[in-house]
Amino acid sequence: MAKVSIPTIKLNNGIEFPALGYGTWLGLNDKMEFEITDARKLQDALSYAIDIGYRHIDTAHLYRVEPEVGEVINKKIKDGVVKREDIFVTTKVWHHHHKQADVEVAVRDCLRRLNLEYVDLVLVHWPMSISQEGVDENIDYLETWRGFEEVLKKGLTRSIGVSNFNIEQMKRLLANCNVPPAVNQIEVNTINLNLGQKELVDYCQSKGVVVVAYSPFGTMVPSRNYPDSPEPKMDNPTMLSIAKKHGKTVTQIALRYLYQRGIVSIPKTVTKSRVLENASIFDFQLDDEDVATLAQFDNGFRTIRPLFWQPYENYPFDVVLGQEHEDIPISLLKWKNGVNGDIE
Numbered sequence: 001m002a003k004v005s006i007p008t009i010k011l012n013n014g015i016e017f018p019a020l021g022y023g024t025w026l027g028l029n030d031k032m033e034f035e036i037t038d039a040r041k042l043q044d045a046l047s048y049a050i051d052i053g054y055r056h057i058d059t060a061h062l063y064r065v066e067p068e069v070g071e072v073i074n075k076k077i078k079d080g081v082v083k084r085e086d087i088f089v090t091t092k093v094w095h096h097h098h099k100q101a102d103v104e105v106a107v108r109d110c111l112r113r114l115n116l117e118y119v120d121l122v123l124v125h126w127p128m129s130i131s132q133e134g135v136d137e138n139i140d141y142l143e144t145w146r147g148f149e150e151v152l153k154k155g156l157t158r159s160i161g162v163s164n165f166n167i168e169q170m171k172r173l174l175a176n177c178n179v180p181p182a183v184n185q186i187e188v189n190t191i192n193l194n195l196g197q198k199e200l201v202d203y204c205q206s207k208g209v210v211v212v213a214y215s216p217f218g219t220m221v222p223s224r225n226y227p228d229s230p231e232p233k234m235d236n237p238t239m240l241s242i243a244k245k246h247g248k249t250v251t252q253i254a255l256r257y258l259y260q261r262g263i264v265s266i267p268k269t270v271t272k273s274r275v276l277e278n279a280s281i282f283d284f285q286l287d288d289e290d291v292a293t294l295a296q297f298d299n300g301f302r303t304i305r306p307l308f309w310q311p312y313e314n315y316p317f318d319v320v321l322g323q324e325h326e327d328i329p330i331s332l333l334k335w336k337n338g339v340n341g342d343i344e
């Protein structure tokens with residue numbers, strides 16, 4: 001069987017963090033419902049990923065696959081493929097658990113679903129606090145963070161971090177915490193790197209906060225070719241020529257570019273050949289000219305831009321005027337009523 005060797009990056013708490021992980025968000029379909037029918041494929045692909053050398057898995061309460069992810073991890077431990085301490089597991093706390101006292105309940109629920117005694121990293125998924133009914137709870141993320149510091153102290157997780165925090169939110173959090181976040185997980189990608197993201201990445205890195213890139217392919221891959229998504233795509237001649245020069249694929253160039261910026265990426269795929277492809281990026285180097293060429297693709301387009309959260313306090317992105325009142329999809333609300341798959 002093929003094997004990959006994935007290097008690690010040290011977090012600000014001294015813990016080694018694999019520089020590439022396996023993403024487990026199966027996404028929403030056209031009706032904005034969860035696509036958990038792919039969960040079996042996800043388990044097969046994740047099992048293969050661990051077999052070939054992946055040691056970092058990114059999941060979340062939101063994704064509704066924590067039980068399936070935990071089942072695979074526990075099987076690999078039972079079969080002697082890995083030890084628990086070899087695997088780095090990240091999960092995330094959702095919007096409706098932002099009260100300080102709710103954080104521990106939420107993290108213990110994640111552990112129960114994952115069937116693990118601890119996780120390696122738990123993230124504040126977004127800085128907004130929204131009830132299951134869609135009401136803005138206006139809970140300061142500094143309060144949420146105090147709950148995170150408590151679960152760290154209790155050993156439920158080895159590290160704590162944030163996701164989707166903008167630069168002002170990062171500055172405020174760093175100025176008012178006892179334990180600094182180990183990571184900020186944000187959208188960064190090669191083809192449509194957001195203009196503000198360079199500043200945010202540079203700021204986080206200057207403060208010792210590791211940046212984790214979600215949606216590392218942006219809208220490059222066919223599954224993300226929205227009607228308004230910008231060029232270039234996977235058949236872009238410039239991308240193809242850089243890929244050809246290194247004997248690699250366009251997607252490998254995208255992931256390598258992030259790695260060379262000191263960014264950890266967590267591509268998601270349920271396709272085994274791509275599991276191997278995505279992690280086979282540690283045996284070549286992009287040169288200065290390649291990096292400069294890739295940097296020119298920046299165009300400010302966000303793949304993940306949840307307009308329906310725009311009116312909420314602490315929404316971290318620029319507001320697109322005229323589109324503030326889109327309804328939140330029902331699948332992102334009312335988690336406990338079983339309508340959208342009961343994940344409690």
Ligand code: NDP
Nearest residue numbers: 023024025163214215216217223251267268269270271274
């Ligand atoms: P990705 O950029 O990882 O893209 C996933 C898509 O790319 C899938 O359709 C997959 O298809 C396809 N793909 C993967 N590898 C290749 C390849 N080598 N060649 C061609 N196509 C490929 O997007 P995600 O949005 O899934 O982001 C990755 C992870 O980041 C998520 O799974 C999740 O863990 C995390 N995330 C976190 C967020 C946050 O708010 N913190 C937000 C969004 C994501 P297929 O599976 O069919 O192979």
